[in-house]
Amino acid sequence: MKNDQIKDRSMLNEIVQPLTDWYRQNKRILPWRDQNNAYYTWVSEIMLQQTRVEAVKPYFQRFIGELPDVQALAECPEEKLMKLWEGLGYYNRVRNMQTAARTVVCEYEGVLPASYEELLSLKGIGNYTAGAIASIAYQIPVPAVDGNVLRVISRITEDRQDIMKQSVRRQIEENLLGIMPEETPGDFNQALMELGAVVCVPNGPARCEACPVSEYCLAYRHGTVEELPVKAPKKERILQNRTVLVIQDGEKTAIQKRPEKVFLPDYMSFRISWAILHGRKCWIR
Ligand code: SF4
Structure with a gap:
């Protein structure tokens, strides 16, 4: 010791x-x-x-x-x-x-x-x-x-x-x-x-x-x-611009629970928006 x-x-x-x-x-x-x-x-x-x-x-x-x-x-x-x-x-x-x-x-x-x-x-x-x-x-x-x-x-x-x-x-x-x-x-x-x-x-x-x-x-x-205590500074946060589509009707917001273990990469956001516009079921992230 x-x-x-x-x-x-x-x-x-x-x-x-x-x-x-x-x-x-x-x-x-x-x-x-x-x-x-x-x-x-x-x-x-x-x-x-x-x-x-x-x-x-x-x-x-x-x-x-x-x-x-x-x-x-x-x-x-x-x-x-x-x-x-x-x-x-x-x-x-x-x-x-x-x-x-x-x-x-x-x-x-x-x-x-x-x-x-x-x-x-x-x-x-x-x-x-x-x-x-x-x-x-x-x-x-x-x-x-x-x-x-x-x-x-x-x-x-x-x-x-x-x-x-x-x-x-x-x-x-x-x-x-x-x-x-x-x-x-x-x-x-x-x-x-x-x-x-x-x-x-x-x-x-x-x-x-x-x-x-x-x-x-x-x-x-x-x-x-x-x-004290000494804490190393946290890494700077990276800010990214993203487009988010939210569907609302009065006070209601459309939302669907994401099934477990589904990974949705960012590049799919355009396809999601398209699906929403065409009345398909989708996730809102
Ligand atoms: S333990 Fe904390 S509260 Fe107690 S004397 Fe030390 S610094 Fe002050």
């Missing part, structure tokens, strides 16, 4: 207890929290990818009201599933969840496995989600590193490496793995996430005066909080 890593690890070790204590006293009450239900943790974590906590709450309640367990999710007709997800976007997330739910029903008798590696093997479950389910629902001492955690850790250790790099994420995961508390890994992981969500925030100034670990934070000590 490199010297830097040893230094980071011993520094991070210091934050475990104060951060966990702070979390227990200050955590927000959320419908999926403190339920000790791996399915609820899974559903909430998938919904929270790309969506804010406040927006997720009503979706989560409706989803588990209709589909209270893995079996119900596995058997849910596609149209109903899409309806329950409508508004959250990124529909692949829920499609993958259903595929994984079917695997869980077939191979694990409908109960999400209490193993990080087996969770990771399920469709749509990556390192973060596997870590969250394993630690929160099953108290397995593995890290769950999302954007919030990357920001918090890079500030505490004043790490100027690009957090968008996989190698940096892996290094942070390794460091956290080395300090996970055996008894309370779920609370510690949630404490890191909570700190990133409400104190060491991504937009606007961090609330360092309210931070339970400010005395250990190098960025706070050196006045470099606003410089």
Whole structure:
């Protein structure tokens, strides 16, 4: 292990207890929290990818009201599933969840496995989600590193490496793995996430005066909080001009669901327009 890593690890070790204590006293009450239900943790974590906590709450309640367990999710007709997800976007997330739910029903008798590696093997479950389910629902001492955690850790250790790099994420995961508390890994992981969500925030100034670990934070000590985390600039977006044909009648818009696995190359747009004009069935993109 490199010297830097040893230094980071011993520094991070210091934050475990104060951060966990702070979390227990200050955590927000959320419908999926403190339920000790791996399915609820899974559903909430998938919904929270790309969506804010406040927006997720009503979706989560409706989803588990209709589909209270893995079996119900596995058997849910596609149209109903899409309806329950409508508004959250990124529909692949829920499609993958259903595929994984079917695997869980077939191979694990409908109960999400209490193993990080087996969770990771399920469709749509990556390192973060596997870590969250394993630690929160099953108290397995593995890290769950999302954007919030990357920001918090890079500030505490004043790490100027690009957090968008996989190698940096892996290094942070390794460091956290080395300090996970055996008894309370779920609370510690949630404490890191909570700190990133409400104190060491991504937009606007961090609330360092309210931070339970400010005395250990190098960025706070050196006045470099606003410089961190370091993220390489995104590639510039390419803008293209395209002609789009939309058929509307009053408030109605003609639209047809694209069949699965149909790839429509751009050069066909002219042929589509032609087909619409001649009253044929077609897709609107
Ligand atoms: S002291 Fe400030 S920058 Fe450091 S972890 Fe706390 S909130 Fe974040």
